[in-house]
Amino acid sequence: MQVPFNIPYTTGNELKYIEDCINTGKICGDGKYTKLVNKYLEETLFANKILLTTSCTHALEMAAIQMGLKEGDEVICPAYTFVSTANPILLRGAKVIFAEIDEKTLNIDLDDVERKITNKTKAIFPVHYAGVSCDMDSLMDIAKKNNIMVCEDAAQALYSTYKNRYLGTIGDYGCFSFHETKNYVCGEGGAISINSADALAVEKAEIIREKGTDRSKFYRGQVDKYTWVDIGSSYLPSDMLAAFLYAQLEAKNEIFERRERVYNRYYEGLKELQDKGIIRLPIIPDFCKSNYHMFYILCESEKQRDYLMANLKQAGITAVFHYLPLHTAPVGEKMGYKKGQLPITEKIGATLLRLPMYADLTDEQVDYVISNIKNLLLK
Numbered sequence: 001m002q003v004p005f006n007i008p009y010t011t012g013n014e015l016k017y018i019e020d021c022i023n024t025g026k027i028c029g030d031g032k033y034t035k036l037v038n039k040y041l042e043e044t045l046f047a048n049k050i051l052l053t054t055s056c057t058h059a060l061e062m063a064a065i066q067m068g069l070k071e072g073d074e075v076i077c078p079a080y081t082f083v084s085t086a087n088p089i090l091l092r093g094a095k096v097i098f099a100e101i102d103e104k105t106l107n108i109d110l111d112d113v114e115r116k117i118t119n120k121t122k123a124i125f126p127v128h129y130a131g132v133s134c135d136m137d138s139l140m141d142i143a144k145k146n147n148i149m150v151c152e153d154a155a156q157a158l159y160s161t162y163k164n165r166y167l168g169t170i171g172d173y174g175c176f177s178f179h180e181t182k183n184y185v186c187g188e189g190g191a192i193s194i195n196s197a198d199a200l201a202v203e204k205a206e207i208i209r210e211k212g213t214d215r216s217k218f219y220r221g222q223v224d225k226y227t228w229v230d231i232g233s234s235y236l237p238s239d240m241l242a243a244f245l246y247a248q249l250e251a252k253n254e255i256f257e258r259r260e261r262v263y264n265r266y267y268e269g270l271k272e273l274q275d276k277g278i279i280r281l282p283i284i285p286d287f288c289k290s291n292y293h294m295f296y297i298l299c300e301s302e303k304q305r306d307y308l309m310a311n312l313k314q315a316g317i318t319a320v321f322h323y324l325p326l327h328t329a330p331v332g333e334k335m336g337y338k339k340g341q342l343p344i345t346e347k348i349g350a351t352l353l354r355l356p357m358y359a360d361l362t363d364e365q366v367d368y369v370i371s372n373i374k375n376l377l378l379k
């Protein structure tokens with residue numbers, strides 16, 4: 001049996017909507033489907049304003065520009081994350097301060113955040129790893145107390161909640177990904193949630209996204225020509241991608257239920273190994289409802305993880321490691337970080353194994369993965 005790591009789910013309506021998009025005669029950004037997606041996300045997330053972007057990386061870049069980050073500023077984020085959390089900060093000339101993660105949730109450790117706040121700290125970029133929420137009340141309290149902005153990296157966390165509030169809508173900004181590995185996809189794509197009720201914040205985001213012009217206002221008939229009004233870039237995707245994504249979002253409950261079933265089956269099947277103290281399974285705190293983006297196991301050691309990964313591969317199962325901690329990557333080292341500085345991050349980076357996870361995964365495939373892991377670890 002072959003069990004790939006990921007297969008993007010399709011609902012059957014993607015091509016129909018793309019064809020319809022082509023027939024509208026407008027396939028560039030901000031056409032019919034982009035508007036539909038923005039509205040759908042705003043309504044279902046109870047969000048103030050959502051703008052579709054070319055990627056989550058670009059949504060994070062937009063937030064960093066909008067926050068006015070600059071040389072001399074410091075921004076705190078975890079080192080256990082994808083490069084896209086840190087790059088937007090460096091691109092503005094600000095300094096990245098890596099914080100440790102919490103061993104239970106693998107999310108940013110708020111005690112370490114507090115220790116690392118200085119009078120130069122302008123923002124925190126928390127990551128909701130695996131679609132599991134950070135403790136947002138405590139994080140927002142720290143941010144408010146210190147007059148610091150928050151941009152939630154919710155790349156993996158669309159439709160997860162913290163105390164019944166959707167992730168990405170709690171900080172000043174939230175950023176989502178529709179990359180093919182995520183729950184809802186369009187190949188490459190993202191969105192930014194602008195959570196400030198200040199209309200100027202939305203206007204500014206529209207300008208940044210439209211190459212520094214007020215073209216969005218022009219399209220709404222609010223100005224009679226558009227011009228260059230600020231810095232910006234090209235962060236809006238083709239409407240054909242939005243058409244693909246709209247089909248996915250319409251099937252959001254079905255996709256959620258399929259992933260939930262896979263997650264629960266893995267959990268039940270592997271619990272015995274956790275009970276025997278051989279591996280650890282993911283923890284979802286009570287304050288969070290997960291979108292079941294990922295299923296990972298934490299091994300005893302790097303050796304055990306690599307042994308599992310290699311042997312599962314022999315059995316046709318693609319299980320993969322995840323982040324190599326950013327502070328030990330060449331760029332992190334150039335910034336002056338060294339191995340040993342964030343021990344929990346390093347341990348998780350060395351021992352975490354992600355199991356195949358996608359909406360079309362069958363019970364037979366999940367059981368095959370479980371029995372292979374058990375055979376390898378119980379013998």
Ligand SMILES: Cc1ncc(COP(=O)(O)O)c(C=O)c1O
Binds near residue numbers: 081127176177190
């Ligand atoms: C935590 C995190 N942030 C940002 C990104 C970047 O998303 P995108 O590929 O849409 O740019 C990813 C992608 O996997 C991610 O996991």
